[in-house]
Amino acid sequence: MSSPHLKAIVFDIGGVVLHSPFIAIDQFESENGLPKDYLNVSITSRGRDGAMQKFERGELSLFSFYKEFGRELSDTENGNKWYTEYCIRKKIECPTLPVMLDVDGRELFGRMMRQSTTYDCHILRAIHRIRASGRWLIIALTNNFSKHITDSSLRPLTAGQPPMQIPDSELRFLGWEDKEMVHLRALFDDFCDSSELGMRKPDPDFYLLACHRNGIRPGEAVFLDDIGMNLKAASALGMETIRKLCILSTCHLHMRPRLHCHW
Numbered sequence: 464m465s466s467p468h469l470k471a472i473v474f475d476i477g478g479v480v481l482h483s484p485f486i487a488i489d490q491f492e493s494e495n496g497l498p499k500d501y502l503n504v505s506i507t508s509r510g511r512d513g514a515m516q517k518f519e520r521g522e523l524s525l526f527s528f529y530k531e532f533g534r535e536l537s538d539t540e541n542g543n544k545w546y547t548e549y550c551i552r553k554k555i556e557c558p559t560l561p562v563m564l565d566v567d568g569r570e571l572f573g574r575m576m577r578q579s580t581t582y583d584c585h586i587l588r589a590i591h592r593i594r595a596s597g598r599w600l601i602i603a604l605t606n607n608f609s610k611h612i613t614d615s616s617l618r619p620l621t622a623g624q625p626p627m628q629i630p631d632s633e634l635r636f637l638g639w640e641d642k643e644m645v646h647l648r649a650l651f652d653d654f655c656d657s658s659e660l661g662m663r664k665p666d667p668d669f670y671l672l673a674c675h676r677n678g679i680r681p682g683e684a685v686f687l688d689d690i691g692m693n694l695k696a697a698s699a700l701g702m703e704t705i706r707k708l709c710i711l712s713t714c715h716l717h718m719r720p721r722l723h724c725h726w
Contacts, residue, residue, distance in 0.1 A: 466703065470683040471600035472593060473673065473697075475664075476607070476647070477579045478689035479707050480586050484575035485689075491571055498558045501546055502536055502566075507692075508545040509535060514568075519606040521658035525629055528608075533568025573636050580638040586687075586707075590650050603651045604673050604686070609658040653677055664688070665696035 477484050488502050506515050514531035517523040523531065536542070543560040550557040593599055634640060648654045655673040657663035662672070674681055685703035688694050694704040 466685070468683060469599060469685055469703065470679045471602050471674075471677060471685075473602045473604050473684050473686040473702070474586070474590070474651075475686075475688040475690075475693065475707075476603055476605040479687050480583060480590070480603070480647070480650075481579045482581045482583060483689060484579040487571070487574040487578040491574065495564075497561060497564075498546065500549070501542065501561075504546050504549045505536055505538070505542040508541070516663065518608055519657045519663045520661050521609045522661075525609070525633070529568040529572065531568070532572060533566050536566040536568070536571070537564045539564050576637040576639065587650075594650075600652045600677055600679070601650065602673055602677060602684075603648075603654045603656075604664065604670065605654075605656060606663045607656045607658045664690075664693040667696055667700055670697055670700055670702070 474480050485503065489499070491497075492499060492501055506513060509516065511517075514523065514528055514535050518525075518528040518532075539561050542564070546560060547557050590601060593601055629639075653673070653676055655669070655676070657669065660669065660672060662669040664670070670681065670686075674684065680701070681697075682701040685705060686694065686697040687705045687707060688697070689707045691706070694706055698704050
């Protein structure tokens with residue numbers, strides 16, 4: 464990577480280091496006759512108050528999340544309105560929209576998580592080569608999920624009271640075995656986890672916190688992600704950006720012309 468001003472390489476996890484959970488959503492939409500991106504539009508259109516967004520900030524427990532996630536994705540009144548607006552913005556013909564949906568939040572989220580437990584071998588090889596060079600910090604910046612079943616927003620913990628942990632059987636259902644997480648975190652010099660830090664991408668403060676924790680300025684980092692709005696937020700702060708594009712199981716990197724990578 465021939466950009467001498469850079470001091471750190473910042474990686475998204477799901478969709479970059481690991482396979483994208485959105486592949487499972489694409490498959491679910493196809494299996495159930497839903498328009499492409501219908502559920503993704505529903506998730507993002509909820510803004511800060513959506514179940515996924517609250518879960519990624521550590522404000523919602525897993526089992527409460529399952530219930531809210533399923534309820535929100537089954538809401539065709541709002542879902543159809545948002546998807547119609549999406550089609551207008553994209554200047555595409557709006558397809559037939561569902562009259563009724565019954566999405567099981569646990570089953571869909573389980574599929575998403577199991578899909579995203581596999582490493583992208585090319586990215587993993589790149590991380591090992593970056594580590595071997597000793598030239599750059601390697602930082603994770605991820606919208607992640609808490610492994611607790613205590614709702615911090617509903618039942619604040621008393622001093623010294625640890626949050627209740629998710630049962631092992633549920634961790635296995637999700638593919639969240641601890642040994643995999645230990646190995647994942649060991650790849651990085653710093654692991655910035657949204658569910659632990661109470662903020663998520665694309666909140667600019669999340670990126671700035673990652674930079675502050677590692678003693679760098681945004682302009683001294685290159686950021687890899689698979690979601691456009693996360694990259695736009697990083698770019699607005701002065702970070703270099705590389706987008707990993709995924710079409711089901713096929714992924715490739717799209718980088719700005721002045722960055723040259725030789726990983």
